[in-house]
Amino acid sequence: MTPNPGTGRRLFQYALTAKGIFIAAFIALAIGVGAELAGPFIAKSMIDDHMLGIERPYYETASAEQAAEYKGHYYKRGDRFEPGETKGAEVRLLQSGRSFYFINQPVASPEGERTFADGLMTIKYGDKVAQYPAEKLSAAELYSFYKPEIPGILKLVGLYCVFLVISIFTEFGKTYWLQASANKVIQKLRNDVYAHMQRLPVYFFDTLPAGKVVSRITNDTEAVKDLFVAVLANFSSGVIYITGVYIALFLLDVRLGLVCLFIIPLLIAWIVLYRKLATKYNTIIRSRLSEINAIINESIQGMSIIRVFRRHKQTREEFEALNDDYMKHQNKMLNLNAFTSHNLVNVLRSFSFAVILAYFGFGSLSGGTAVSLGVLYAFVDVLGRLFQPITGMVNQLAALDSSMVSAGRVFTLMDEPGEDVTDGTMPRYKGDVEFKNVSFAYKKENYVLKNISFEAKQGQTVALVGHTGSGKSSIINLLFRFYDPQKGTITIDGQDVKELPKQWIRHHMGIVLQDPYLFTGTIASNVSLGDEKISREQIEKALRDVGAERILAHLPQGFDEPVIEKGSTLSAGQRQLISFARALAYDPAILILDEATANIDTETESLIQSALEVLKKGRTTFIIAHRLSTIRSADQILVLHRGEIVERGTHDELMLLGGRYYQMYQLQQGASGGAVEAQPAAISPA
Incomplete structure (x- = not known):
């Protein structure tokens, strides 16, 4: 399942929900x-204007302000004079080796190779050679020329x-706002x-294991x-940083900036090639992770069965096969990342420096300066900073592709057609149900119900x-509208159920399952299911009416006893009683008992038989019967065989x-009087 082209667009739409915070983060990033x-x-x-600036022309001056004293005379740099200020004789300070020399006259061309011997400074530039009388400056004399530069350096x-402080605060702001957004x-x-x-229809979960759904909602x-946190931070900061670096490079020297442009197409080609390979691996990795979650979930749910039937080895082998395949593709991603990680960035960095130094560096160092030493230093510094964001971006390529694959999986789940949710409710209907020539198939023409017709009146x-x-x-699935029939109609109080919102219909239906599902909470909260319309008094009355007070009285906290792990600390009978109380508290017009007494012992069953009569009073009740003795009082018994009603009537009529x-x-x-206990299971309903 590869991410479709719309994944990026949909992620952008989600990002717009926090656009204010994102904009603040990007502003902080740009400032930083x-x-x-x-x-x-x-x-x-510092280098060009102050440290190496002393090689610029100096002029004698009468003022000591911003001037250096040398042998009783004051000298000031030519660019320090105010407009209209008188300049005296020009002098120069030039460096040769590690020493500086004072030349008491103008120098025609200071660029070139410099040597000092016998009181003469020799400057060789190509075929030209010039000599000037020079005096070596002591450390104190040299300091006097640097002293006027100190205020500028300190500034x-x-x-x-x-x-630096601004950068620290903007880094904090960028990180915080990106995380928050x-x-x-x-x-x-x-x-x-x-x-x-x-909103997904019930049949969707028939084919998709719960572990896979959980994986998409959590892991993906x-x-x-x-x-959004790591990848967006690195790529957005990387793009802004690289843009800023190239602006800086072109401001320093246009030629140097043009030379370095070759890095951009290489980086783009790198990212495209990487994602093409990584997407294939990451799609399998995320799929295997979902399958691992699914098998773990299934194993935990069926741990008792696994142990009873000694399926430890087979289950472990299935898990290990999935885990091995997961690791195999993880290693493929590891190899890809190792080949395309920051090691290639180092190669690219070294190659870039080699190009710059070869093209410009030798000229600067030899004296035939293509660019100033300060520009060259700043350029090397800025160019070095260019590869910091590139390294960050390359190191996040794996996370980028994994995230895009995961986003694609999430959006695929969200693209599954769901049921419309209609707000509000409808008045409580009577519960007159009629099936008219209903035929239904889960798959194509393989009908599991064929021409079903019957009528159930209110209270029956x-x-x-x-x-x-x-x-x-x-x-029952059709009655709840988990599915709709291909043929025929189902009506409640004479109205076709297809014309009513599903939520409205179900609002007045209740069900008690053979294996009731309890949620984490308390016994009381499992009766009300958090519905504020059901008061504490109604909860307790419902529990008392089904006889739960006697069965649950021994629990330390009574009706507030905690329920964990689907009620695993309660017996089957206790769970079933809570389920009955839940149905009673919701006061449904239509009640479905799906083999509700199948797992209840005889003593508990006798407790709720009278409660069932109260529960069924005034309601249309459908019972899927496991024990035929429990339906003897039913108003109508429908005997089904291969999707058809083959017999109908009361218990006495059918017996006759x-x-x-x-x-x-x-x-x-x-079977109940003999020794063949397992026999009913072979013919009992599912």
């Missing part, structure tokens, strides 16, 4: 880059410190994914968070019995008929 890149320009000014140092975006994305999962969205109890796969649960129901009942009665 500018403050950081000011350093080389300050260093250039630049102070300016550098200011930019990423958290906000991921919060919305995760909420949207979870909300969409709630967390990987998308890395995209309809029992569905039949062998496994006869279609009992399918009728002597057909399929009679045989099932006699077989169960015989």
Whole structure:
């Protein structure tokens, strides 16, 4: 599952939900880059304007301000004179080796190779040779010429410190705002994914393991968070930083900037090639991770079965096979990252420096200066900074591709068609249900229900019995509108259910399952399911009415006893009683009992039989029966066989008929009195 081209656009749309914070982060980033890149320009000014500036022409002056004293005379740099200020004779200070020399006359061309011998400074530039009388300066005399430059140097140092402080604060702001905006975006994305999962039709989860869904909502969205935090931070800062660096390079010297432009196409080609290879590996890696989550989830859910049937080895082998394949592709990604990591950045950096030094450096060092030493120093410094963001971007390529693949998986889940959610509700209907010539197939023309027709009036109890796969649960699925039939109509109070929002229909339905599902919380919260309309008094009354008070009285905290791990600390009978109380508290118009007493012991069953009569009163009740003895009082019993209703009537009518129901009942009665306990399971409904 490769990320589609719209993944980036949709991620951008999510980023717009926190655009204010992102903009603040990018502004801080731009200011920080500018403050950081000011350093080389300050260093250039120190070198060219102050440290090497003493080689510029000096003129004798009568004023001591900003002037150096040498042998009773004052000398000031030519660029320090105010307009209209009188200049005296020109002198020069030139360096040869490690020493500086005073030349008491103008120098025609100071560039070239310099040597000093016998009181003469010789300057050789190409075929030209010039000699000037010179005097070597002592350390104190040299300091007197540097002394006027100290205030300027200190000012630049102070300016550098200011930019450093700005850089520190903007780095903090950038990191904080990017993290905050990423958290906000991921919060919305995760909420949207979870909300969409709630809207997915029930049949969607028939083929997609829970572990895979969990992986997309947790692992994949967390990987998308890395995209906004680490990847976006490095790539956005990298782009801004590289842009700033190239602006700085061109400001320093246009020729040097043009020479360095070859780095950009190499970087783009690098990223494109890397992503082409990495996407293939990351798609498999994320898929394997989902499958690992799914098998772990399945193993935990079925741990008792695995142990009872000694499936440890087979389960472990299945897990190890997935884990080995996951590691194999992780190693492929590792190899790819090793070949395309910052080592190649080092090669690119070395090659760039070699080009710059070969093209310009020798001229500067030999005296035939193509650029000033300060410009060359600043350029090398700035060029070195260019590879910091490139290294950061390259190191985040793996995270970039992994995040894009994960985002694609998340958006694929969100693109699954969901059910429309309609706000509000409808008045409580009576519960008159009618199936008219209903046929239904889960897959194409393989019908599991064929021409089903029956009617259930308000207050009636309809029992569905039949062998496994006869279609009992399918009728309930259609009633809840988890699916819609291909043929025929289903009406409630004479209105076609397809014309009503699914949420409205289900609002007045209740169900008690054979294996009830309890949520983490308390017994009371599992009765109300957090519905504020159900008061504490209603909760306690419902529990008392189903006989739960007696069964749960021994618990330390009574109805506030904590429920964990789907009620694993409670017995099957206790869980079922809570499920009955839940149905009673919601006061449904239509009640479905899906083999609700199958897992309850005889003593507990006797407690709730009377409660069932209270529960069914005034409601249309559908019972999928496991024990046929529990449906003897049903108003109508429908016997299903291979998706068709083969018999219908009351218990007494069907017994007199002597057909399929009679045989099932006699077989169960015989099993209950004999030794063949497993026999009903072979013919009991699923």
